[in-house]
Amino acid sequence: MKYMLVIYEAPSDVARREGEAAKAYWEGWKAYGAALREAGVLVGGAALQPIATATTLRLKDGKRQVQDGPYAETKDEFAGFYTLEVESVDQALEWAAKCPALAKGAVEVRPVIVMS
Amino acid sequence: MNEDARRAIEDAARVSQRRLIAFLSSRCRDLSRCEDALGDAFQEAVEQWPETGVPASPEAWLLTVARRRLIDRTRRADTEHQAEAELLAAWDEAAAMSATAELPDERIKLLFVCAHPAIAPEMHTPLMLQVVLGLDAARIASAFLLAPTTMGQRLVRTKLKIRDAGIPFEVPGPESLAERLEAVLSAIYAAYGAGREIVDADDQRSDLRVEALSLAQLCAALLPAEPEAWGLLSLLLYCEAREPARRTADGGYVRLSEQDTALWSEPLLHQAEAALREASRARRFGRFSFEAAIQSVHAQRRLTGVTDWAALALLYGALMRVAPTIGAGVAQAGAVLEAHGAAAALPFLDAFEPSDVVSYQPYWAVRANVLERSGRTADARAAYERALGLSSDAAARAHLAERLARLR
Numbered sequence: 376m377k378y379m380l381v382i383y384e385a386p387s388d389v390a391r392r393e394g395e396a397a398k399a400y401w402e403g404w405k406a407y408g409a410a411l412r413e414a415g416v417l418v419g420g421a422a423l424q425p426i427a428t429a430t431t432l433r434l435k436d437g438k439r440q441v442q443d444g445p446y447a448e449t450k451d452e453f454a455g456f457y458t459l460e461v462e463s464v465d466q467a468l469e470w471a472a473k474c475p476a477l478a479k480g481a482v483e484v485r486p487v488i489v490m491s
Numbered sequence: 492m493n494e495d496a497r498r499a500i501e502d503a504a505r506v507s508q509r510r511l512i513a514f515l516s517s518r519c520r521d522l523s524r525c526e527d528a529l530g531d532a533f534q535e536a537v538e539q540w541p542e543t544g545v546p547a548s549p550e551a552w553l554l555t556v557a558r559r560r561l562i563d564r565t566r567r568a569d570t571e572h573q574a575e576a577e578l579l580a581a582w583d584e585a586a587a588m589s590a591t592a593e594l595p596d597e598r599i600k601l602l603f604v605c606a607h608p609a610i611a612p613e614m615h616t617p618l619m620l621q622v623v624l625g626l627d628a629a630r631i632a633s634a635f636l637l638a639p640t641t642m643g644q645r646l647v648r649t650k651l652k653i654r655d656a657g658i659p660f661e662v663p664g665p666e667s668l669a670e671r672l673e674a675v676l677s678a679i680y681a682a683y684g685a686g687r688e689i690v691d692a693d694d695q696r697s698d699l700r701v702e703a704l705s706l707a708q709l710c711a712a713l714l715p716a717e718p719e720a721w722g723l724l725s726l727l728l729y730c731e732a733r734e735p736a737r738r739t740a741d742g743g744y745v746r747l748s749e750q751d752t753a754l755w756s757e758p759l760l761h762q763a764e765a766a767l768r769e770a771s772r773a774r775r776f777g778r779f780s781f782e783a784a785i786q787s788v789h790a791q792r793r794l795t796g797v798t799d800w801a802a803l804a805l806l807y808g809a810l811m812r813v814a815p816t817i818g819a820g821v822a823q824a825g826a827v828l829e830a831h832g833a834a835a836a837l838p839f840l841d842a843f844e845p846s847d848v849v850s851y852q853p854y855w856a857v858r859a860n861v862l863e864r865s866g867r868t869a870d871a872r873a874a875y876e877r878a879l880g881l882s883s884d885a886a887a888r889a890h891l892a893e894r895l896a897r898l899r
Contacts, residue, residue, distance in 0.1 A: 462659070467657075484609075
């Protein structure tokens, strides 16, 4: 089955992307990605720029509304995702447990709909 | 309907139904659909067996029909073909079983599905009662004080999650077995507890105790190498043995150390002791094994006439190391008080976080007792008053009021 790991990163972790801690921060993610690849479970994924860069679009009374910022402000921010191919939710949870964002944030595990 | 056919169908419904569900659902993962398909198979049995006679292996017959219905339903729903392939594999397996061979008992897998960490903990017990024991939603709802439709909807939603989230129908590997089993056993314990919270014998919840006991028996039988499975079985058997002595005729609660031992069930106590011996075989003690051992010390009172409080203090200490709870901590302080005196017991009570015990009645009852025996009369009075105000049981209130009156 395919699962998406939806990564919610704590603001203090997002802050580590630049400056002194940046090297350690990115190495953590690189190692995690490499482990997923080596295990042959990685299907895809993406890392996102901080929410400050987000723009949200809505349609109101048929008119396009463009708003600076994310869809919803949350304590931890939606920072990226991985798609995995594994046998069961247990294996997906096992991989989620190793995700660097988990220390301070959260990882949501969701099955992916497979279109036939 | 002819008598043989009726009896065969009843036997199959009682004995085979849940095993068939376990067998089918561990292969197609869709519990609701398996239950519907097996329901169809039973309906066909009711229609055909009186005409054609009871098949040589009713279980194999039901499995064949249920499998066919399942494939029909799967086709109709037009979902993944993978499920169908798995079904066909299940069919081959079933065909390979000789007509007399027993269906493998895979209900243990269902227990692990029901108590999976991806399922909300409050649904673990209701799911087990329905999926593993076949209780209907209305009965489960009454046990959990919910409207039948609400419980029904929650069960349906949870079964959909099991199917769509890909929760595996398997016994976890050794690396996570102990942890996952704990959730299974806790859910069974919760079912027993729900069955206990009643005074009225007509209440449907009382048979919940029996159902919980049967689940504990199933766990021990199917995972005989797991000490905690035996520990829970032993614990529940001890509780069940003492059930007739737990309340007075007018429904008042009787404390364990004051129960009339003549009312305890000797056969159940023997079974409990045997299960505890199995639990201690592996020399690996967990929460339920310690709780069963605590019960066994209390049970000894029927032979010795006294309660061995020193042994209880040690066992509660051990329980607190593996599974610290406020209840166990307060019980530990109570045992230390009886075994070693008030001065030894007070530090255990003082160690609690005040916010944890602010409205926990047993804490204040034990604390009052400790303070009274330390000669701190004014403090003891305040603690008794506090315990009295937090009591929900008439017998406990009367007991505390009497103690309080003595201090005035």
